[in-house]
Amino acid sequence: MKNIAVILLIVLMSVSFAACGDSSQEKNDSSTLKEAGETKVSKQESEDSKTQKPVSATESTSVPDEAENPDGGGENENAGATNVLVAYFSATNTTKGVAEYMADGLRADLYEIVPQEPYTDDDLDYNDDNSRSTMEMNDPAVRPAISGSVDNMDQYDVVFIGFPIWWETAPRIIDTFIESYDFSGTTVITFCTSGSSGIGPASSNLKKLCKGNPTWKRGRRFDGDVSQSTVNKWVDGFRLK
Ligand SMILES: Cc1cc2nc3c(=O)[nH]c(=O)nc-3n(C[C@H](O)[C@H](O)[C@H](O)COP(=O)(O)O)c2cc1C
Numbered sequence: 001m002k003n004i005a006v007i008l009l010i011v012l013m014s015v016s017f018a019a020c021g022d023s024s025q026e027k028n029d030s031s032t033l034k035e036a037g038e039t040k041v042s043k044q045e046s047e048d049s050k051t052q053k054p055v056s057a058t059e060s061t062s063v064p065d066e067a068e069n070p071d072g073g074g075e076n077e078n079a080g081a082t083n084v085l086v087a088y089f090s091a092t093n094t095t096k097g098v099a100e101y102m103a104d105g106l107r108a109d110l111y112e113i114v115p116q117e118p119y120t121d122d123d124l125d126y127n128d129d130n131s132r133s134t135m136e137m138n139d140p141a142v143r144p145a146i147s148g149s150v151d152n153m154d155q156y157d158v159v160f161i162g163f164p165i166w167w168e169t170a171p172r173i174i175d176t177f178i179e180s181y182d183f184s185g186t187t188v189i190t191f192c193t194s195g196s197s198g199i200g201p202a203s204s205n206l207k208k209l210c211k212g213n214p215t216w217k218r219g220r221r222f223d224g225d226v227s228q229s230t231v232n233k234w235v236d237g238f239r240l241k
Contacts, residue, residue, distance in 0.1 A: 083155055084108035084240055088162035089173050091119045094193045094224040098231055099162045102191075105232040106240055108160075113177050116145035126167070137167040143176040153181045158189065158240055160219070163202070165194035170202040175209055184212030189238070191219040 086108050088099035096112070103110040123132035136142045153159070161177070163170045170192070190206060192199045203218035210216065220234065 082157070082240070084158045084160070085111060085150065085153075085156040086160045086162065087111040087113060087150065087177065088160075089113035089115075089164070089171060089177070090162075091124055091164060091171075095162045095164050097224075098191065098193060098222050098226060099160075101226075101228045101231040102160060102162075102235050105228070105235050108240075109156075111150050113173060114147045115173055116147045133166060133171070136172045137169075140172075140175075142172045143179070144171075144173040146173060146176055146180070149180065153183075153186075156186060158187045158238070159183065159214075160189045160191060161206070162191045162193075165192050165197045165199070165202060165221070168197050168201055169205050174202075174206060178206055178209045179211070182212040183210055183214035185214070186212065187215040187217065189217040189219045192221050193224050194221055197221075 084106050086099050086103040086106070088095050088111075090096035090099070090112070099110060099112075102108065119132065122128070125131040126134060128134060136144060161174065163174045170190075188210060190199060190203045192202060199218060199221045203216075207216050222231065
């Protein structure tokens, strides 16, 4: 009788230990999930709250384009299009870095829009009402000359056009570039870097100047310190390879 009671006790104890083991496993799993979730959220929050450089020449009311702009996300109408050009203008090499990441990721041709007359530091002084950039941006009709041109623009299915934001829009030299070609049958995708201003107004202005009625995508703005993987992820969304 005593033996039976001992056996019963042992069985009861093993059952309750097993139950404890399961619940602590559950607890571990759920805390791992929670941690992963929290890491993701706080990383996103830190991205969102990144302080933008206060270099805007005008008061910016724009929100970052990456939050509002779906371009680049899972589209596939360009599938099979392998001939891609990344054209860019960059006065202080920020946009250049992004353009290089893009061309590298896409194995695309890279073309720098080089001003016939290079911009000096004084030219770029947006605090000076009489600086070259301020005067150009105050006159929508100005078309700064470009040195050289793209050989056979017709060969490209997709043309990315990158630039810094100046006074909330694209530098006038981008107007010169856009008006120099016929983009019939092409997909044009704009991108920019800036202190904080979005790409929206620049893209709308450029679209109006573009000949050939191409498929137009506003694209997005990048921070100057964007990583290559962020840029690659964006261009991968167009499925051009
Ligand atoms: C003349 C001038 C005007 C600018 N205007 C703006 C602006 O309106 N909004 C903004 O966010 N950044 C503005 N910026 C900052 C540039 O957009 C930013 O520094 C950009 O990343 C520079 O790119 P880049 O090095 O390729 O030239 C301006 C810079 C210059 C030189």
